Amino acid sequence: MLKINNLHARVEDKEILRGINLTVNAGEVHAIMGPNGSGKSTLAAVIAGKEEFEITEGEIFLEGENLEDNSPEDRAHKGIFLSFQYPVEIPGVSVTNFMKTAINESRKAKGLEDMPAKDMLKLIREKSEMLEIDRKFLSRSLNEGFSGGEKKRNEIFQMAMLEPKLAILDETDSGLDIDALRIVANGVNKLKSKDNAVIVITHYQRLLEYIVPDFVHVLHNGKIVKSGTKDLALELEEKGYDWLKQETVI
Amino acid sequence: MDLKEKLVSSFLAFENGVDVDNPVHDIRTEAIKNFEAKGFPTKKEEAWKYTSLNTLQKIDYSIFPKKENMLEYRDVKKYFIHEIDTFKIVFVDGVYSSFLSETTHDGVDVCLMSSALNKPMYKQIIDVYFNKIASKDDSLTTLNTAFSKEGAYIYIPKNKIPKKPIEIVHFSTGNEAALLLQPRNLIIAEENAELQIIERHQSLTANEVFTNSVTEIYAAKNSNVDYYKVQNDLTTASLIDNTYIDQKDGSVVKVHTFSFGGKLTRNNLNFYQNGERIDSTMKGVTIIEEKQHIDHHTLVHHIQPNCESHQDYKGIYGENATGVFNGKIIVDKIAQKTNAFQQNNNILMSDKATINTKPQLEIFADDVKCSHGCTIGQLDEEALFYLQSRGIPKKEARALLMYAFANNVLESVRIPELKVRINKLIANKLGVRLGFDL
Numbered sequence: 001m002l003k004i005n006n007l008h009a010r011v012e013d014k015e016i017l018r019g020i021n022l023t024v025n026a027g028e029v030h031a032i033m034g035p036n037g038s039g040k041s042t043l044a045a046v047i048a049g050k051e052e053f054e055i056t057e058g059e060i061f062l063e064g065e066n067l068e069d070n071s072p073e074d075r076a077h078k079g080i081f082l083s084f085q086y087p088v089e090i091p092g093v094s095v096t097n098f099m100k101t102a103i104n105e106s107r108k109a110k111g112l113e114d115m116p117a118k119d120m121l122k123l124i125r126e127k128s129e130m131l132e133i134d135r136k137f138l139s140r141s142l143n144e145g146f147s148g149g150e151k152k153r154n155e156i157f158q159m160a161m162l163e164p165k166l167a168i169l170d171e172t173d174s175g176l177d178i179d180a181l182r183i184v185a186n187g188v189n190k191l192k193s194k195d196n197a198v199i200v201i202t203h204y205q206r207l208l209e210y211i212v213p214d215f216v217h218v219l220h221n222g223k224i225v226k227s228g229t230k231d232l233a234l235e236l237e238e239k240g241y242d243w244l245k246q247e248t249v250i
Numbered sequence: 251m252d253l254k255e256k257l258v259s260s261f262l263a264f265e266n267g268v269d270v271d272n273p274v275h276d277i278r279t280e281a282i283k284n285f286e287a288k289g290f291p292t293k294k295e296e297a298w299k300y301t302s303l304n305t306l307q308k309i310d311y312s313i314f315p316k317k318e319n320m321l322e323y324r325d326v327k328k329y330f331i332h333e334i335d336t337f338k339i340v341f342v343d344g345v346y347s348s349f350l351s352e353t354t355h356d357g358v359d360v361c362l363m364s365s366a367l368n369k370p371m372y373k374q375i376i377d378v379y380f381n382k383i384a385s386k387d388d389s390l391t392t393l394n395t396a397f398s399k400e401g402a403y404i405y406i407p408k409n410k411i412p413k414k415p416i417e418i419v420h421f422s423t424g425n426e427a428a429l430l431l432q433p434r435n436l437i438i439a440e441e442n443a444e445l446q447i448i449e450r451h452q453s454l455t456a457n458e459v460f461t462n463s464v465t466e467i468y469a470a471k472n473s474n475v476d477y478y479k480v481q482n483d484l485t486t487a488s489l490i491d492n493t494y495i496d497q498k499d500g501s502v503v504k505v506h507t508f509s510f511g512g513k514l515t516r517n518n519l520n521f522y523q524n525g526e527r528i529d530s531t532m533k534g535v536t537i538i539e540e541k542q543h544i545d546h547h548t549l550v551h552h553i554q555p556n557c558e559s560h561q562d563y564k565g566i567y568g569e570n571a572t573g574v575f576n577g578k579i580i581v582d583k584i585a586q587k588t589n590a591f592q593q594n595n596n597i598l599m600s601d602k603a604t605i606n607t608k609p610q611l612e613i614f615a616d617d618v619k620c621s622h623g624c625t626i627g628q629l630d631e632e633a634l635f636y637l638q639s640r641g642i643p644k645k646e647a648r649a650l651l652m653y654a655f656a657n658n659v660l661e662s663v664r665i666p667e668l669k670v671r672i673n674k675l676i677a678n679k680l681g682v683r684l685g686f687d688l
Contacts, residue, residue: 048639052631076641088633092657093650101650102640109641158640 018222034219079165148175185210424455499525539568649680
């Protein structure tokens with residue numbers, strides 16, 4: 001599904017990713033953990049194609065295709081989805097209209113006609129029910145005045161609508177209370193299949209109790225310093241990140 | 251001969267076509283003297299620092315259109331809010347078109363300035379209102395006053411509401427190589443009256459047009475006036491809009507200005523609050539590009555206590571476009587408990603676009619709330635990335651963000667069909683098809 005080789009990326013003069021290697025296969029859930037400033041969000045944004053970052057070395061492949069020179073929208077059309085840590089507010093554009101635009105743009109890129117209005121409504125109803133989203137919510141302006149929990153739930157709703165091959169959840173658990181966390185995690189679990197993959201970026205182990213990873217990677221100073229199974233997350237929870245930092249210095 | 255000389259000497263010819271014994275003509279004669287003394291404003295004047303009329307003055311305009319030009323409704327239908335029934339006062343090259351218009355005298359007067367100025371039955375109203383709130387020394391206003399002859403005349407008696415909105419539309423057909431138009435409108439809403447007006451100036455060919463318009467609006471006690479200005483003209487059309495609004499106790503007047511195109515557009519919007527509990531609202535969306543120029547000059551004069559004013563102008567400037575926002579608020583010493591709010595936000599889409607924005611507050615009362623703010627910026631890159639990451643291409647994503655930026659100005663538009671139209675104009679302006687009606 002996703003293969004990252006020796007990825008180096010920087011913003012202006014600051015090198016943030018210093019040689020990332022990562023392989024994610026279809027059907028897998030990977031968790032990426034690490035202390036603040038380790039490069040987790042940068043990695044997510046670089047995979048999604050954020051132009052602010054310059055890739056100085058290495059490649060990213062999606063299903064064998066090099067994503068170099070692919071715009072963020074191209075990557076979205078190919079099946080990459082990034083759930084934002086801080087979703088942006090768009091006044092005057094309803095959640096429903098926003099999703100219509102996003103879905104039909106993706107269809108257009110694939111040479112398909114617009115989705116018939118009837119099918120669109122059905123899809124919206126189905127997915128919003130899955131995430132326990134109120135109808136009224138869908139006619140509100142995108143993210144405008146949403147609580148932290150509503151924003152994150154809306155991100156997963158968008159993911160459900162777009163049905164990506166690779167979903168990257170960037171700190172989706174931050175700002176969520178336990179009920180919202182459960183709803184969001186249930187949504188992600190329902191969307192999981194043998195044909196898609198999920199990368200969960202998180203600071204804490206909490207979310208991983210609900211979305212159980214097959215692999216856990218620890219990012220530090222722009223490199224993956226340790227990989228393991230879900231037990232690694234528990235170990236990190238217990239010991240913090242300091243022991244890893246020491247290990248890498250040595 | 252320069253334009254000023256040409257205009258002054260044309261006044262003699264103009265007098266041949268009007269009743270010089272009418273007292274209104276004394277007002278015109280006084281006005282042409284004032285214009286002759288002052289001439290066109292220059293960049294040396296503070297209020298015209300960023301807007302030059304020099305290039306316009308070099309054009310050889312026809313002042314009196316020679317021949318009438320017929321327009322078929324089907325050819326110009328798209329410029330009307332044709333989805334709804336409206337009263338229409340339509341001018342073609344400055345001449346009233348009875349064919350395209352729909353006027354009324356049924357309980358309210360929606361008709362012509364020429365009738366109001368000439369017919370005895372309107373004399374009393376003309377004596378009370380004509381040229382009373384309009385400036386006597388602003389040179390462009392006096393120029394219009396001197397040649398005032400035709401335009402819209404709307405009179406809504408006490409407690410009346412016209413059955414439908416009123417459209418005032420000026421077409422120019424390009425019959426002349428260059429045409430100067432000077433419409434003069436008088437709008438009176440008596441106590442408790444309500445009305446909605448949509449005004450548009452539309453050039454139909456690439457021949458030069460220069461419109462110098464004056465509108466006087468009198469909003470009596472507890473009246474309610476909504477005025478929508480749609481400025482989406484060609485890049486050979488220039489407009490100077492001088493609007494003067496006199497408000498009495500408890501009246502609510504809202505002016506929305508949608509500026510999407512024109513060579514040079516100057517809006518002089520002047521509110522005078524001659525009463526208490528008055529609400530004056532000015533909203534504007536400007537989206538221009540190429541070498542277009544727009545200048546919004548607003549004035550709110552808080553003369554009495556306990557009044558409010560709200561200004562919210564949003565501007566998006568692309569390519570070499572230039573913009574000006576100058577918002578002047580005067581609060582007189584006795585105008586305590588004034589609440590004046592002013593906001594001007596701008597996005598520059600290119601390195602060559604410029605905006606000059608300036609709040610100008612003169613506050614002589616001590617118990618007032620006045621706030622103002624202006625911003626100039628670019629589109630938020632993070633927001634752009636967010637939309638792109640959902641598969642929305644950059645161009646459409648930019649358009650969505652621009653729409654979101656300007657959107658709240660549209661919320662107060664009370665004619666749904668007009669709102670839809672403005673949204674479509676914005677979508678067209680931004681060059682996108684978003685898959686839904688904005």
